[in-house]
Structure formats: C-alpha cells, structure tokens
Amino acid sequence: MNRIFSGMQPTRQLHLGNYLGALRNWVALQASYDCIFCVVDLHALTLPQEPEVLRSNTREVAAAYIAAGIDPQRCILFAQSHVSAHSELSWILSCHAPIGWLNRMTQFKEKAGKHRDSAVLGLYAYPVLMAADILAYKATHVPVGEDQKQHLELSRDIAGAFNRHYDVDFFPLPEPQILGEATRVMSLRDGSKKMSKSDISDQSRINMTDDAETIAQKIRKAKTDPDPLPETADDLVARPEADNLVTIYGALTDQSRQQVLDAQAGAQFSTFKTALVDVAVAKLAPITAEMNRLMNDPAEIDRLLSHGADRAEAIAAKTLAEAKDIIGLLRI
Numbered sequence: 001m002n003r004i005f006s007g008m009q010p011t012r013q014l015h016l017g018n019y020l021g022a023l024r025n026w027v028a029l030q031a032s033y034d035c036i037f038c039v040v041d042l043h044a045l046t047l048p049q050e051p052e053v054l055r056s057n058t059r060e061v062a063a064a065y066i067a068a069g070i071d072p073q074r075c076i077l078f079a080q081s082h083v084s085a086h087s088e089l090s091w092i093l094s095c096h097a098p099i100g101w102l103n104r105m106t107q108f109k110e111k112a113g114k115h116r117d118s119a120v121l122g123l124y125a126y127p128v129l130m131a132a133d134i135l136a137y138k139a140t141h142v143p144v145g146e147d148q149k150q151h152l153e154l155s156r157d158i159a160g161a162f163n164r165h166y167d168v169d170f171f172p173l174p175e176p177q178i179l180g181e182a183t184r185v186m187s188l189r190d191g192s193k194k195m196s197k198s199d200i201s202d203q204s205r206i207n208m209t210d211d212a213e214t215i216a217q218k219i220r221k222a223k224t225d226p227d228p229l230p231e232t233a234d235d236l237v238a239r240p241e242a243d244n245l246v247t248i249y250g251a252l253t254d255q256s257r258q259q260v261l262d263a264q265a266g267a268q269f270s271t272f273k274t275a276l277v278d279v280a281v282a283k284l285a286p287i288t289a290e291m292n293r294l295m296n297d298p299a300e301i302d303r304l305l306s307h308g309a310d311r312a313e314a315i316a317a318k319t320l321a322e323a324k325d326i327i328g329l330l331r332i
Ligand code: TYM
Pocket: 005, 006, 007, 008, 009, 010, 017, 018, 019, 020, 021, 022, 023, 040, 043, 129, 130, 133, 134, 142, 143, 144, 145, 146, 147, 148, 151, 182, 183, 184, 185, 186, 194, 195, 196
C-alpha cells in the first residue's frame, strides 16, 4: 500500500491555510493510504520557543488533527521528538546533501532575511530534517500546501543521491500531493503574501481557534477592491484579494472558483463576505469546539501521542538500522 507522511509545526495556532492546504486533504486521504501524521516539534525549534507554550501548541496541533477528522487508530499520529530516528537519519542525510542544494531553498532566504549570519544552523538544515521525516517511513506520497513544494523536491533529490551513492533502491522518491482549490491561501490583509503563522497581524489569518465572532470580524475587514465579483475566474487574475476570498469560499464549499462565480457574479463584496462568514463558521466551529474539548484532557492527548510514537518507532527504527547497514556503520 502507498504510504503518506505529512506534518505541521506547533508554532502558534494553525490557520485556515493549514486546514485548506493540508489537513482537510489528509482527512480525505486516510481512507485510501497507510497514513502517518506527525506534529513536527523539532522543526519548531528553528525559531525561539517558550517551553510551556511549545508543550501546549504540540498538544493543540494533535487536537486539531483529531478534531478535523484524523482517526488516531487508523493513522499513526505522533510527535516528531518522540522518535529519535528522525534526528539520526537527518544527520546521515545531511552528509549526502550538497550545500548548494540547501542554498537554493527560498523559505530559508525568506525566514533568515537580512540576518543570514545570525540565523541558526537548524533553520538552514530544516529541509534535511524534513527529508528524514519522510524517508524514515519510506513514504511514497506527501500531501502539503504549495509552499512546501521546493522542500519536497529536495527530499526527492536527497533520496536519489543516497540510492545512487550506495547503488541501492532503498528510499522511494516521495511524490508531493498538492491538492484542492486552496493550495496557497493568501493573507486577508495583503493578497500577495501567503496566510502565515508568522505574520505579525492576527487580522491576516483565520486561526482554527477563532470563535465565530472573530471569524466574522476578520472576514468583514479583509482587504478587497471596489468592484463586484466578476463572471469568470480569469477576471480574478489582477485582483489577488478577491481571488483569495473566492478561492477560500470554493474550498470551503467544495466548488471550483468558476462554480462560485457562476452563482455569485455581480455580487458586491459586502454581500459575498456575509456568505463567506456563514460557510467559514459552519465548517470551522465544530472543529474548534472539538479541539477545545480535547484540550481539556491533555493527559489523553499525551496518551494518544505516546501510542502513536510506539507505532512510528517500530517503522522508523527498522529503516534507520537498514540505512546504517548500507552505509557501513557497525551493528551493535
Ligand atoms: P507548516 O507547519 O508551515 O504548514 C503545515 C502545512 O500547511 C500548509 N500551509 C498552507 N497551505 C495553503 N495555504 C497556506 N497559506 C499555507 N500555509 C501552510 C503547508 O504547506 C503544510 O503542508 N516543513 C513543513 C512541516 C514538515 C513536513 C515534514 C511536511 C516537517 N516535516 C514532512 C511534510 C512532510 C512546514 O513547515 O509546514
């Protein structure tokens, strides 16, 4: 059976981009794949974290997975730091990843910005840990939003480099699955920037923990242009904010942008935003309520994560032992 691996960082709250670009697709895919979903807490360390907040965010991301519909019995759901094979394999892979490949990573350039020299080594090596996450399970498919495409290409390159170097067919080359209408949800304040946890403005995103009133207020204040909704999706090209709201509406109601426009062309944004608030609240409110319920029992979340870690460990430890054998590291 084909195997899926994917993960999210427990940095701040998850937002609508995480949900529409990734989590929602995971829920749909769990019926047809062997699925492993990870809370990538080690990746979160590439930015400064408060210990208590990191602990709580890690549980909250696990709660979001379950509340959105991931079944922790059917899938393996765990925290990355619980399975040491990720870090070990990351080191091994880093010894097969030329620096030139990492230098091309646009996300590092964006995140490090002008402060390249003071950026931590972990931020630079981040995509290699991501490759280790995927390859430790020999995952064949990786459902992610569009922003992770370049990292996945690097994972494929690293897997290929390892296989070629030792003349083995050991790691499968993982395929990205960038699915659905909303592969890149944009900021509500600026249609040229993606919706992101790191945006300083909370108004730029809808968090999965926002209540109905907050969602309504953020959508009402979302940037738009003065024109009504056009007839065709092509007419949205030069209107990034309008395009984003139509895309979000479409993704929330399982329609293409054109289908949304077929029904809404000519509507003013004031009317369209009211409809958008309704569908956003209808979709997110039950998930938020379930997340809150799960977060009331942190011990139960820890128990589920620990059970998932045992199952993940059994797979990853075997891959790691085989990789060590291939390389020529002595067995104990
Ligand atoms: P992270 O935590 O930034 O995001 C989690 C998932 O959400 C998607 N996403 C979006 N999709 C659409 N529109 C947006 N505005 C948006 N923002 C985020 C991301 O593409 C991602 O699928 N490096 C990864 C985590 C990771 C991982 C992995 C993923 C670590 N190891 C192995 C897959 C496989 C990340 O930072 O995601």
